[in-house]
Amino acid sequence: MGLTSTLSRPVAAYIARQYAHWQQDPVGTQQRVLKGLLAKGARSAFGRDHNLAGAQTAQDLAAHVPVRDYEALSPYFNRVKAGEADVLWPGRPLYLAKTSGTTSGAKYIPLTRDSIPNHINGARDALLHYVHKTGKSRFLDGKLMFLSGSPELETVGGIHTGRLSGIVNHHVPGYLRRNQMPSYQTNIIEDWETKLDRIVEETLPQPMSLISGIPPWVQMYFDRIVARTGRPVGEVFPQFDLFVYGGVNFEPYRKKLFDTIGRPVDSIELFPASEGFLAFQDEPGNPGMLLLLNAGIFFEFIPAERFFEPNPPRLTLAEVELDKQYALVLNSNAGLWGYSIGDTVRFTQKYPFRVVVSGRIKHFLSAFGEHVIGEEVEQTLREAMKQHPEVEVVEFTVAPRVSDDPAVPSRHEWLVEFARPPHDAAAFAAALDTGLRRRNTYYDDLLAGNILAPLQLTPLPTGAFQRYMKSLGKLGGQNKVPRLSNDRAVAEGLNSGNDD
Structure with missing residues (x-):
């Protein structure tokens, strides 16, 4: 010793x-x-x-x-x-x-x-x-x-x-x-x-x-x-x-x-x-x-x-x-x-x-040290929708997706229920990434350093959020799906509830 x-x-x-x-x-x-x-x-x-x-x-x-x-x-x-x-x-x-x-x-x-x-x-x-x-x-x-x-x-x-x-x-x-x-x-x-x-x-x-x-x-x-x-x-x-x-x-x-x-x-x-x-x-x-x-x-x-x-x-x-x-x-x-x-x-x-x-x-997301807050993602979405005026959104949430593959960086996943989807989903996702990078320097640093990959946009079927909230017994009233999560619970609940 x-x-x-x-x-x-x-x-x-x-x-x-x-x-x-x-x-x-x-x-x-x-x-x-x-x-x-x-x-x-x-x-x-x-x-x-x-x-x-x-x-x-x-x-x-x-x-x-x-x-x-x-x-x-x-x-x-x-x-x-x-x-x-x-x-x-x-x-x-x-x-x-x-x-x-x-x-x-x-x-x-x-x-x-x-x-x-x-x-x-x-x-x-x-x-x-x-x-x-x-x-x-x-x-x-x-x-x-x-x-x-x-x-x-x-x-x-x-x-x-x-x-x-x-x-x-x-x-x-x-x-x-x-x-x-x-x-x-x-x-x-x-x-x-x-x-x-x-x-x-x-x-x-x-x-x-x-x-x-x-x-x-x-x-x-x-x-x-x-x-x-x-x-x-x-x-x-x-x-x-x-x-x-x-x-x-x-x-x-x-x-x-x-x-x-x-x-x-x-x-x-x-x-x-x-x-x-x-x-x-x-x-x-x-x-x-x-x-x-x-x-x-x-x-x-x-x-x-x-x-x-x-x-x-x-x-x-x-x-x-x-x-x-x-x-x-x-x-x-x-x-x-x-x-x-x-x-x-x-x-x-x-x-x-x-x-x-x-x-x-x-609302807050810092699974990777990025300190993203609710106002930032909401403003980012509104800006992207102005750039893609055909888009209408029913509901959305953002969750971390931690990669199991060392060769593939982790990323944010935006799970979005569209009333009207974008004509070009990749361009819409890029607009979201650009807007969030401009609003949050930590997120920008993480993407610039290849610590995070560009976000994944996951469209959800009609009624996805309602079915998820109903499964929790929280449909209606003041209950809301969080805009941001630091884990995969909401994302996996939304996905599993719509696999049927």
Whole structure:
């Protein structure tokens, strides 16, 4: 056993004791976090605008600060981007994490001196909990793969700006950096396919022990390894012991990923976001992820079915129930206040509080990291129909189609019931692709890098959606087929219901 793996065990035990301490009083922990946030946030422009100095409790917070998303808070975010200090949090952010998912394009999420430890320590503590619970630490002596965005940063308003994974890459602890893969020179390559080929070349001779990343990107890396060697990944890397993942719905990838590995390996699920590192799987085999209650984030939970009410209830940790869907609202030391992150969670356990990510409060598709939202696909369809005026659409939905063939990229599938179909289906599909690429830079990047193929247009027979909804007992009323899905459930239901 090497020095790093040996030393990790007492450190893991120490971190586990720290977590156990605040878990003894999770509700009190959240109350203390809120008190600290309000005291410091009161010194910002947002704090003055919303009288945070006069707020002491969660009820006061809800009375002073409405629930808003990035779009609604954009006047404050724009001031931060322009370089103004003391806007959402005292001082200026250390970084801006650039991401996507709004109708106006990219989001710029502040990472402050107070909030950056949440992102760094969350990932570290996930690994240390695994060491503590399993006694397995050998993986720390091998090579560690972190598939991430480029660590090269730009400057916006005098603030270092880039993808979250690239920012975090600058904070990998020194004791892990010497084993980190890929090299910095490879990691800054912008073209994904070129970068992936270089990663394969760098890692094939190495004793890879941990591989981490967003599942579709990891799958592409695995496919290249198999294509190059003709052997499963687990045979190519006999020391590969631990797979760490997060960022998108894992279920569409689970079977193929582990089939490609060719043998069982342990895994850890993370719940990272640009807005904060929110939870991680702290017990092997338990699908629930431990909610991080002592990391500078005060959580609020809105019952999902009431989210779009004018004044929905905002529950604290003490008020949540098991197996109910809640929209997640954050207040944090990054300067996020009443911030709707868009995710829904379901509590699988209380004391300690563990959650699974159950979906999105709005229509959303990010099976491949593209962050496509409902407004984008609806606008795209309307534009394509203007270009093809003969087309009339009854209903449609979009789902991911994950390829089982390494030589064939995955793609989106648009399942459309036409009242009048296009004269040229291929041209109509191309118009959809062009429109979505223009509206969503991530989707454009994925197609440009051949990570995704152009979309598949699947016409459905007349009455397809009605028959599908009837089969679910949801025909009529306010029930709607989701425009976007992160899995194949709706698509397969539509197809199977029309095979008769």
